[in-house]
Amino acid sequence: MSTATTRGTGVAEHAERLWAAVTTGNEYAAGDVVVQALGDGTDPESVLLDVIGAVQRRVGLEWAANRLTVAQEHAATAINDRVIATFGFVLKRPEPHLGRITVACVDGEWHAMPARLLAEVLRLRGFAVDYLGAQVPAPHLVAHLHRIGPDAVALSGSLATRLPTAHATITACQAAATPVIAGGAAFGPDGRYARLLGAEAWAPDARAAADRLAEPLPRPHTAHQPLDDLPHLADQEYTLVTRSAGRLVKTVLAGLEERIPAMREYTDLQRQYTAEDLAHTVEFLAAALYVGDGELFTGFLGWTAGILTSRGVPAASLVPALELLETELRDFPRAAGMLRTAQGQLA
Structure with a gap:
């Protein structure tokens, strides 16, 4: 069996063990899975995305199929969120050397896990990250941009009903001279709504976003009104x-x-x-x-x-x-x- 196959098998086994832990509400067992995966030499980014992230996606699919209750889905998500915090205690991250990124969810967006995973991946890659969490009002985000001056904003949205708010947020960030990379299901599987709403970049997942941010995003154009992008309004x-x-x-x-x-x-x-x-x-x-x-x-x-x-x-x-x-x-x-x-x- 090749090394790559062995590594893939190991990741799958860790994901199954984490799934068993979060669906039975066993937070300590879930933390042990992550600690053991890192101790086995599994790449930290893979632990984040191919173990924790994969289990979180499975949680959503199983809820949709009526095989998990709402309470089980919430509990599993909460455990996964706390498990991510384990990284801060068991893993030494590199010193930031690739610039500063602000990661935030669109106002009204409470699905924060994709943004949280992205923030951790960026830190592993060597970025300085300001993670603002779920439901960030645009005025608060812009105030942060003026105070901190990051190189870019990574804006996350899972609910398409928040696209009008996302548009206003993108426009406000651009008015503050900060480019935006958008991601999440709200922006469409091909990023069509990110482009439509004027974001400088879009990425389908955390790895692609980190790759894209390795190079500077184009600077925003002169501030404009949403109607300029969407004349049908x-x-x-x-x-x-x-x-x-x-x-x-x-x-x-x-x-x-x-x-x-x-x-x-x-x-x-x-x-x-x-x-x-x-x-x-x-x-x-x-x-x-x-x-x-x-x-x-x-x-x-x-x-x-x-x-x-x-x-x-x-x-x-x-x-x-x-x-x-x-x-x-x-x-x-x-x-x-x-x-x-x-x-x-x-x-």
Whole structure:
């Protein structure tokens, strides 16, 4: 067996042991896995990305498939986050020599694990890193840039509903003369939304981001307004849908109760969950209107359909809500078109 194969087998074994630890809530065992992996000579970056990162992705997939509860998913994520802190005690990082990077999540983005992993990878590569964590408001980030003066901002986002906020944050960083590299599922699997929103660079994962940051990013262009990047926003559909989101949810919820009499017997908690699901649907529709890409909306609905199916709920149950939304938004050509396309795909 080759050395590379042996190393790969070792990483897979460590990942399986970490999976067993986090899914049983055994934080001490999880820490031992990382300490032993490092002690065995496993590359620290591989421990971060191919062990901890791989287990975290598996946690998300297993939750989506209804094989982990929400509580188990939260517990596993919390354990993985604390395990990462183990690095500070058992591993000597190199002295910073490659510049300074600020790593932050878009305001409203609470999925901080990808950003945390990137921050640790950058430190291992020899960068000085300011890790600001989840949900960083743009004014606070810009104040930090003026005070610290980093070479770049690495902006992380997992939720596409935060793309309008990400756009404002990118523009604000550029106005502070700081280039931005964007990453995370929110920016699209090919980085299309990072480019659309004007980021200087995009990376699909932490390794690629660290590689890209090894060379200076281009300096930002003169500050500009979001409308300069997205001329389709002139039709005001995004703004009007966003402003009327609360009314849309209430109207569609009432319409569903008329169409589906069984909903009239819902408990308060069931009504709350249904309203939250409708609110998410409107938010993703608004995000699709913002970037001018219906695939963002249909992609969200496809993911939602998979979640429902894994829980024994027919995906077609989404169609009545989309029909009611289309009726409410019949005077909005782009929104109505996205809703019709989504209904066709679900049907």
